[in-house]
Amino acid sequence: MPAYSPKPLSAAKAQLIRSLVKQKKERDQERAFVLEGEKPILELLASDAMALLALVIGETRLAQADAGVQQILRRKSVPIHTCRDSVFDSLSDVTSPSGILAVVRQPAWDQQEILSRSSLLGLYGETLQDPANVGTIVRTALGFGLDALWLSADSADVFNPKVVRATAGGVLKLPVLYIKDVANLTGQGCALLASVPAGKTSRPITDLTNLPERSVLAFGNESRGLSDATLRQATVRFHIPVSQAIESLNVAASAAIASFYFRALSKQKQPAEHR
Structure with missing residues (x-):
């Protein structure tokens, strides 16, 4: 299956991700949260891809085109965006960002x-x-x-x-x-x-x-x-x-x-x- 070509991340979507990272009110309103890192994202792709609302990959990580990135890019059902590394760093709250994050639907429990x-x-x-x-x-x-x-x-x-x-x-x-x-x-x-x-x-x-x-x-x-x-x-x-x-x-x-x-x-x- 050919890889999907990511779309540039818009300023509005970038601001939404920043709000999801920083504000509980935004997470509650959107019923979503941010998940960062290749391993948990790949696990979610395998177990419950429908929970993924969007994926963002930094430009350096995208250029590396490693196996994890290729596996993500083959998921055409999930909107995938890319952005400059400086923008990605502003979305992440970790000291050394992984270059990959996902916006995920909050699970609902009975x-x-x-x-x-x-x-x-x-x-x-x-x-x-x-x-x-x-x-x-x-x-x-x-x-x-x-x-x-x-x-x-x-x-x-x-x-x-x-x-x-x-x-x-x-x-x-x-x-x-x-x-x-x-x-x-x-x-x-x-x-x-x-x-x-x-x-x-x-x-x-x-x-x-x-x-x-x-x-x-x-x-x-x-x-x-x-x-x-x-x-x-x-x-x-x-x-x-x-x-x-x-x-x-x-x-x-x-x-x-x-x-x-x-x-x-x-x-x-x-x-x-x-x-």
Whole structure:
């Protein structure tokens, strides 16, 4: 199949991409975000090309005509644009741009279908501000086969470019949903397991050997933890024992350890043919 000849990127399209990179309001309005890098774009081309709204290739990268670029250029169903390297650099928010980016349609998830499952294990993040933490938690949840991640409305935007990079493409595969109140979960019959610092009201995670069929693990803000309102709705409070050499673990590390532990518990309850 002959390669497609990219069209010059217009000033209007360039400005739209800059707005998608910098402004959550624009991402919400357009229901789109920017994905940069050859590997995640090629993976998306293979798995869900219809999600790609446009591709942009810098002039130097286009001139190299390597295998990745050629594979992209053969996709005639996706509008492809090219631009000067200086323009591409202004579109990217990374120090060393890859020369290839995509405008991608935000995935839509059916929250009611997820919450209606007879067996469910998810995560809830409350007021998580660090994009790197949110991105790592998305990747962790996907890696351990969790059903979804819920975030409070004041958490970092999952389509922020820093979050998107940290997920390594996971943002397109794991349902991530924003809610105003954790009661949206407990009201649907989900047990809330709250991660807290060690104390009289919490139990070591290894003491928990039974997991409700429909459970959500809750993690709080990087400095303040979970709010009192959320803690009041928790079925149980647990902590991850650590050495006295440190005060606590990073929230993303805590989420990874808890996800691994509770996913293993949930699999112990499943019949062998469903594991």
